[in-house]
Amino acid sequence: MAMLKTQQISVIGLGVTEDAMLSEAAIQALQSADLVIGSDRQLLTVKTHLNNVKTAMLPKLAKLKTLIESKQKVVVLGSGDPLYYGIGTWLSKQFKDTLIHFYPAVSSITQACHCLGIAQQNVNVLSLHGRPLAKLKVELKAQQTLLLLTDKNSQPQDIATVCLQTGFTDAEIIVCERLGYQEQKISRFTISELVESELEFDALHVSFVLCGENKGFLPQFPGIKDADFETGELGSKGMISKREVRLAILSLLQPSRDDVIWDIGAGCGGVAVELAYWQSQASIYAIEHNQARFNCLLQNQHKFGVVSNLKTTFGRAPEALSDLPIANKIFIGGSDGELPQLLDSLWEKLADNGQIVVSAVMEKTKSQLLDFYNKRLAVNDSELETLQIAVNKSRSLAGQLAYQPALPVSLFSFIKNTEQQLNKGKSGE
Numbered sequence: 001m002a003m004l005k006t007q008q009i010s011v012i013g014l015g016v017t018e019d020a021m022l023s024e025a026a027i028q029a030l031q032s033a034d035l036v037i038g039s040d041r042q043l044l045t046v047k048t049h050l051n052n053v054k055t056a057m058l059p060k061l062a063k064l065k066t067l068i069e070s071k072q073k074v075v076v077l078g079s080g081d082p083l084y085y086g087i088g089t090w091l092s093k094q095f096k097d098t099l100i101h102f103y104p105a106v107s108s109i110t111q112a113c114h115c116l117g118i119a120q121q122n123v124n125v126l127s128l129h130g131r132p133l134a135k136l137k138v139e140l141k142a143q144q145t146l147l148l149l150t151d152k153n154s155q156p157q158d159i160a161t162v163c164l165q166t167g168f169t170d171a172e173i174i175v176c177e178r179l180g181y182q183e184q185k186i187s188r189f190t191i192s193e194l195v196e197s198e199l200e201f202d203a204l205h206v207s208f209v210l211c212g213e214n215k216g217f218l219p220q221f222p223g224i225k226d227a228d229f230e231t232g233e234l235g236s237k238g239m240i241s242k243r244e245v246r247l248a249i250l251s252l253l254q255p256s257r258d259d260v261i262w263d264i265g266a267g268c269g270g271v272a273v274e275l276a277y278w279q280s281q282a283s284i285y286a287i288e289h290n291q292a293r294f295n296c297l298l299q300n301q302h303k304f305g306v307v308s309n310l311k312t313t314f315g316r317a318p319e320a321l322s323d324l325p326i327a328n329k330i331f332i333g334g335s336d337g338e339l340p341q342l343l344d345s346l347w348e349k350l351a352d353n354g355q356i357v358v359s360a361v362m363e364k365t366k367s368q369l370l371d372f373y374n375k376r377l378a379v380n381d382s383e384l385e386t387l388q389i390a391v392n393k394s395r396s397l398a399g400q401l402a403y404q405p406a407l408p409v410s411l412f413s414f415i416k417n418t419e420q421q422l423n424k425g426k427s428g429e
Contacts, residue, residue, distance in 0.1 A: 008073045009098055011082045011091060012046075015105035016180030020045040026103040030075055037067065038077030041204075046077065065094050080107030085127040085149055109147055112176045112206050115186060123147045123208075128154040136162050137305025138277055142214040148207045156207055160194035163209065167216015174208040175201055218304070222278055223247050224270075230299040231268050232292055239267030239293050241333060241359060244391045245409045246270050250278070252357050252385070252413045253329055257281035262327040264317045264342070265334025268296035276306035283309055285324050289316040289336065318345050326351070332358040339368050350416045360410045369412045376414060383415040 010029040014020040022030070027049050030036060036043070036055045043055055058077075059067060068074050068091075081104045082088030088102055113120045126139050127149040136159065139146055148159065156175050163171045169191055177185040185202075214220065217228040223243050231240065241249060255261060255275050259282040263272040266286035276284040284306075288294045294314050301310050313320050316336060328351060335342050339358070346356060360366045369386075376382040388410045392403035 006072070007069075007098055008101070009068065009091065009095060010073075010075045010101045010103065011078055011088045012075055012103045013078050013080045013082045013086070013105035013107070014042055014045050015080050016108050016111045018045065018181050019048070021105065022046070022049070023103060029101065029103065032073060033075040034071040034073045035067075036075045036077065037064070042077040061090065068095075080105045080110065084109070085125070085129070108149075108176075108179050108206050111179045112147060112208070115176060115179070115184075116174065116208070118145065118208075125149070132307045133158055133162060134302055134305040134307045137166055137218060137303075138280060140166060140168055140209075140211055140214070140218055141220060142211060144211045146209040146211065148209065150205070150207060152203075156189065156201060157194050157197060157199070159207060159209060160189070160191045163191050163211075164195055165216075166218050167214060168211055169215060170212035172210040172212070174210070175205055176208070177202040177205040179204075179206070219277070222250055222274060224274060224277075224304075226270075229268055229270055229273070230296045230303060232296045234268075234292070234296075239290075239296075239334075240270030241267075241409075242270075242391070242406070245359065245389050245411070246274060248387070248389055248411055249331060249357060249359065250274055252411060253331060253355065255279040255282045255284075255329070259283070259329055260325050260327045261285070261329045261331065262287065262321065262324065264321075264330065264332045265336070266297055266312075267293050267333060269300040271331055271333060272297070272310055273300050273304050273306055276310035277304055280309055283311070283325065285311050285313060285327070287313045287315060287317055287320050289314065289320075317342055328354045330354075330356045332356065339365060340372070343368075343372050347414070347416065352416055352418060354416045356414045356416075358412045360412070361407050366410050369410065372414075373412060382417060385413040387411050 012022065012026050012029065030046060030049045031051065031053065033053055036050065036053055037058055039058050056067060076087055076091065078087045082102060084107060091100060109125055110120060113123060123145050124139060125147045126136065128135060129149050129151045133154050140163070148154065156173055160173055171191050173189050173194055175187045226240065226243050229240050249271055253261065256279065261275055261282060261284050263284065263286045266272045266288045269286055272284050272286035275282065286297055288297055297312055301307060301312060313324065330346060332342070350356065358369055360369055373384060373386065376384060388408050390405065390408040392405045394401055395404050
């Protein structure tokens with residue numbers, strides 16, 4: 001059904017009270033609506049303002065758009081702040097050409113912070129509503145305060161279990177139930193108190209996590225320890241880019257919001273996991289054809305909680321790339337002997353300002369990369385950078401400290417630019 005040309009959509013936040021505290025403008029929008037859409041609880045909070053206004057239960061999002069398009073003046077009821085993890089964001093994306101009026105109110109997040117006297121700017125908010133519980137692992141940091149919006153799969157006991165598994169054993173969890181209602185209840189628990197408990201909590205609740213000390217494997221800063229990655233039977237020889245090299249790769253790629261990054265020959269996932277862990281707004285695609293390494297890649301994806309923005313593909317490049325979104329940045333950690341052909345193919349399809357970063361240990365691979373480097377120089381179609389990393393790690397030898405050299409790793413970075421763009425930049429036009 002086509003959307004009505006002069007349609008009006010109003011999104012009203014209800015606050016955290018039994019009876020909605022609405023502005024005069026919000027009340028007017030309610031009373032002049034052809035249809036008011038909300039949940040049972042939400043409709044109940046505004047019943048005194050509805051009179052004879054038609055109402056509808058909030059359907060699944062797949063049907064909501066059609067329902068909204070069927071009426072001229074529509075009100076959608078939302079949480080306290082409809083544009084903060086609320087229905088407002090979805091509506092803005094679906095109705096880009098429609099003027100939407102928003103009427104915000106105090107959110108459960110703001111209310112919870114005020115109940116505990118915690119400044120909201122000192123709290124990191126994470127929504128687990130409709131999202132995998134493992135995502136919590138990405139946000140757990142020492143001495144941090146988290147405020148979680150949850151669902152039936154992320155109850156306080158589930159949150160406590162994740163904290164226990166990841167080494168945040170000293171964390172405390174504060175559960176705020178039915179905020180703004182007469183039955184409001186705030187309870188404080190240690191991890192051990194919650195993990196084995198059979199307590200039941202009201203569906204209308206939010207949870208604080210006071211993280212405490214980090215005694216586990218979750219990183220605080222880029223550069224995850226090699227030993228913290230799962231590498232299966234390969235052990236310390238597992239196929240991951242070692243920490244010192246991995247940091248240089250991250251630095252070259254500079255993962256940013258909305259990037260689509262392919263990690264080709266991802267091995268056990270060292271680079272892909274760190275890219276996804278530190279830049280949650282980027283989409284990372286890890287491609288690996290060895291089954292044992294791929295299994296470790298999956299284990300590391302879940303171990304570090306990068307289950308939302310890291311996607312894994314079992315197969316070989318370039319065949320395995322055909323169904324993936326087009327990347328603007330590519331890291332090649334392994335090519336199974338097909339590097340020259342793979343580079344030519346990827347470069348031809350790469351958009352301007354796209355980037356390819358490649359690592360090499362073997363002399364043959366370095367030679368192939370130098371050939372490609374010189375080819376790019378000859379046609380002046382890229383910004384080039386290459387460096388070599390040599391790491392000497394300490395070990396004990398006859399009771400004394402000694403350093404054992406590892407094989408040096410060469411990194412090549414190619415950023416695609418047309419000759420016209422490069423010349424324009426040099427001339428200052």
